[in-house]
Amino acid sequence: MAVLEIRELTKKFGTYQALNGVNLDVNGGEIFGFIGPNGAGKSTTIRVLLGILRATSGQAQIFGKEVWRDAVDIHKRIAYVPGDVHLWPNLTGGEVIDLWVKLKGGGSRQKRDLLVQQYDLDPTKKCRTYSKGNRQKVALIAAFASDSDLFILDEPTSGLDPLMEQVFQDCVMDVKKQGKSVLLSSHILSEVERLCDTIGIIRQGKIIESGAMRQLRHLTRTHVKAELRQPVPGLAQLDGIHALAAEGSILSFEAESEAMDAAIRQLSQCGIVKLECSPPTLEDLFMRHYEGAGGGVR
Amino acid sequence: MLHPLWASTGRLIGIIARLDRLRALLWLLGIAAFTLIVPPALSELYGTQALRDEMAATMTNPAMTAMLGPGALERYTVGAMTAHQMLLITALVVGLMAILLVARHTRGDEEEGRLELIRSLPVGRLSWLGAVLVVQLAVFTLLASVTGFGLALLGVDSMDLEGSLLYGAVLGATGLVFAGVAAICAQLADSSRAAVGYAVAVLLLCYLARAVGDVGDMALSWLSPLGWVTKTSVYAANNWGPVGLLIALAMLLFLAAHGLNANRDMNQGLLPSRPGRPRASRFLQRPLGLVLRLQRAGLWAWAVGMYVLGISYGSILGDLERFLGNNEMLGQLLGEAEGVTITDQFIAMLMIVLALSATIPPLLTVHRLRGEEKKGRLDSLLAGAVSRSRLLGSYMVTGAGNGMLMLSMATLGLWTAGNAVLADGLPFGTLYGSAAAYVPAMLVMIGLSVLLTGWFPKLLQLNWLFLLYSFVVLYMGDLFQLPEWMRQLTPYGHVPRTPMEEMAPLPLIGLGVLALALTAAGFIGFNRRDLDAS
Ligand SMILES: Nc1ncnc2c1ncn2[C@@H]1O[C@H](COP(=O)(O)OP(=O)(O)OP(=O)(O)O)[C@@H](O)[C@H]1O
Ligand SMILES: [Mg+2]
Numbered sequence: 001m002a003v004l005e006i007r008e009l010t011k012k013f014g015t016y017q018a019l020n021g022v023n024l025d026v027n028g029g030e031i032f033g034f035i036g037p038n039g040a041g042k043s044t045t046i047r048v049l050l051g052i053l054r055a056t057s058g059q060a061q062i063f064g065k066e067v068w069r070d071a072v073d074i075h076k077r078i079a080y081v082p083g084d085v086h087l088w089p090n091l092t093g094g095e096v097i098d099l100w101v102k103l104k105g106g107g108s109r110q111k112r113d114l115l116v117q118q119y120d121l122d123p124t125k126k127c128r129t130y131s132k133g134n135r136q137k138v139a140l141i142a143a144f145a146s147d148s149d150l151f152i153l154d155e156p157t158s159g160l161d162p163l164m165e166q167v168f169q170d171c172v173m174d175v176k177k178q179g180k181s182v183l184l185s186s187h188i189l190s191e192v193e194r195l196c197d198t199i200g201i202i203r204q205g206k207i208i209e210s211g212a213m214r215q216l217r218h219l220t221r222t223h224v225k226a227e228l229r230q231p232v233p234g235l236a237q238l239d240g241i242h243a244l245a246a247e248g249s250i251l252s253f254e255a256e257s258e259a260m261d262a263a264i265r266q267l268s269q270c271g272i273v274k275l276e277c278s279p280p281t282l283e284d285l286f287m288r289h290y291e292g293a294g295g296g297v298r
Numbered sequence: 299m300l301h302p303l304w305a306s307t308g309r310l311i312g313i314i315a316r317l318d319r320l321r322a323l324l325w326l327l328g329i330a331a332f333t334l335i336v337p338p339a340l341s342e343l344y345g346t347q348a349l350r351d352e353m354a355a356t357m358t359n360p361a362m363t364a365m366l367g368p369g370a371l372e373r374y375t376v377g378a379m380t381a382h383q384m385l386l387i388t389a390l391v392v393g394l395m396a397i398l399l400v401a402r403h404t405r406g407d408e409e410e411g412r413l414e415l416i417r418s419l420p421v422g423r424l425s426w427l428g429a430v431l432v433v434q435l436a437v438f439t440l441l442a443s444v445t446g447f448g449l450a451l452l453g454v455d456s457m458d459l460e461g462s463l464l465y466g467a468v469l470g471a472t473g474l475v476f477a478g479v480a481a482i483c484a485q486l487a488d489s490s491r492a493a494v495g496y497a498v499a500v501l502l503l504c505y506l507a508r509a510v511g512d513v514g515d516m517a518l519s520w521l522s523p524l525g526w527v528t529k530t531s532v533y534a535a536n537n538w539g540p541v542g543l544l545i546a547l548a549m550l551l552f553l554a555a556h557g558l559n560a561n562r563d564m565n566q567g568l569l570p571s572r573p574g575r576p577r578a579s580r581f582l583q584r585p586l587g588l589v590l591r592l593q594r595a596g597l598w599a600w601a602v603g604m605y606v607l608g609i610s611y612g613s614i615l616g617d618l619e620r621f622l623g624n625n626e627m628l629g630q631l632l633g634e635a636e637g638v639t640i641t642d643q644f645i646a647m648l649m650i651v652l653a654l655s656a657t658i659p660p661l662l663t664v665h666r667l668r669g670e671e672k673k674g675r676l677d678s679l680l681a682g683a684v685s686r687s688r689l690l691g692s693y694m695v696t697g698a699g700n701g702m703l704m705l706s707m708a709t710l711g712l713w714t715a716g717n718a719v720l721a722d723g724l725p726f727g728t729l730y731g732s733a734a735a736y737v738p739a740m741l742v743m744i745g746l747s748v749l750l751t752g753w754f755p756k757l758l759q760l761n762w763l764f765l766l767y768s769f770v771v772l773y774m775g776d777l778f779q780l781p782e783w784m785r786q787l788t789p790y791g792h793v794p795r796t797p798m799e800e801m802a803p804l805p806l807i808g809l810g811v812l813a814l815a816l817t818a819a820g821f822i823g824f825n826r827r828d829l830d831a832s
Contacts, residue, residue, distance in 0.1 A: 103419045
């Protein structure tokens, strides 16, 4: 069942077309990774979902309700963390967290205190003295302390250190276990790769690729690096082998998944001393999409 | 249950009240104190009806009407005198208070990104604006009650309960109107700075339209909410009608602001904004250029504003001349001795007002450095090859140039209109000389801001209080017969008041030296202290 559904969403700022027919679904219990280059329209999509911006055309529904018209109802069950968190300089972090949790209604005090401890935040400090990462923690704690059914996170970890990043990932896995859904926009691809079941890639206001993580891996190439006793003659002729390079006895290439079998057969006939295969990364997928379509930036 | 558009408004009211309690309280106390010290002072100074009638006689001319609005001069009781001398100017300050309070929480919070998270909570689209305005309703009701009952409790004979409550109600209602104006401007402008600018422009236009209207065409002052303020005739006829009018207008503006807000994207003004240049011009690549570029729009707006201010006052000179022509005796009565005409006196008075107004934009310019510092934007500039002195210098020089430009614009306006309406014309040289005499005093004010920026950045805003003090002392010093030393405390008090007084170079040189010393000290401090990050 789709928790979040977007159909042919467009958004214009004046004459500038920021979103150009976005389609996207997030199902219950799913972590959806939303990636794309700078200025692709991730934050704009999210702001439309939150009813902060009004769509020019198209449909967007959360829990089966219209995001603009039923914003208040929807917001009772979602939590949002932006990439840039701005707080009132003269309130303390603790005050801000309580204020947000209370505005949302519900949320347990214990959970809040536990999170404050996990994220190692000093809630007695005034917000004006917080560093970027600390401000982000305030928003994350408020989000995870609420009992929401959908978490919308827009680059939530852009200021966190690796330790806190780990705490964040644990939090996300935790809510997933409880059957809740997450929409995670991020530029940290390793994070997306580790957490997400499904991803959508947006570029120039359009979703250009989406699907289950496992499925998408098939589209990418495996890196192979091999040290051999003797050179391989026929590898270059194989379909689906790219970027073949030899350096002394060390050979490296990228193989599409269909060509893998044939390639390894050939290698094994030439005496393998050492073989390294690195799995396709999201980064490869990402790069291929951006470079493939004729340059990244408009 | 509220409509979903206003969901959780109650909670937000609590938050805004919590955020603003100190700021609003200080405004409130300041205005109440300012209002409540006046009647006892006036009863003391003008104890007899004869003294008050004498004062009333000097007030019976178009110049005074333009500044203060019409008053109950035929029955100039202490109450009527207080209302005549103080009500309009206090209303102006209350208007400013409303604008600053509202702009801060509408466009200000939006621009700083604080509303983004609020809007993701189960909070209606209009709740924030609604809460801001409800808080204003409370603040200005409180202001009305405190001043109203306070005045009544002073126990001055001519100040009955009804008049006192009316006095307070007028102030409160004026605040609400300008809260509404600010709320509308926040929907139209494309930044919070522009929103404040538009709202203040409306406030000044209302004041000027009323001035021109009160002196000549009465219809014009009925168009201005500030014109309604003096139509209440507090402590004389006690008209409550205009208060109703003000409140009705305020409610209308509140509604309109909600309507506009409902269909606006966050951080987007309804007025279109143009795309900018893709590259920095050569000029922009230097600190001085950057400082100028960042405030280009404001600079133009202020320059036009100062010109209009000059013109408005200049146009009154004709009425003044005609009035004196009909009442030659009155002219003598008003102390038209030794070649000092009423017109000269009025011009000398105007010059103070113009010089003080022209000091506002340069102070804004210099204070901007501190604003940029607090937003953390200086770090990347200073990390480049720009020294601290050069940066501060750019702001200082821009400020000084800005001040001179503003003063020139105002003088030009005054001259254009005055020259046209006066039979003998107005010699530009003399007029410009009188204005130029205020430049050193202005530089002292700028120097003081530089000093504070360098050594005590947290106290920087106090310079505004000093400017306000200067205004009160110089503008109302005669009325309250304030001692000379109070006048001497402000740099403007040392400026020879030409054309009424002789020009004297010595005090001007002294002011110049003081300005230099303050500025130099400020530079030393700025080079030594820590910069605040965001
Ligand atoms: N208020 C606005 N007015 C005009 N253009 C806007 C506005 N907000 C966003 N845009 C433009 O819309 C496009 C999409 O912006 P958006 O913030 O959604 O990008 P993003 O995918 O979140 O990028 P990033 O990875 O840098 O956060 C950008 O080109 C941006 O310049
Ligand atoms: Mg973004």
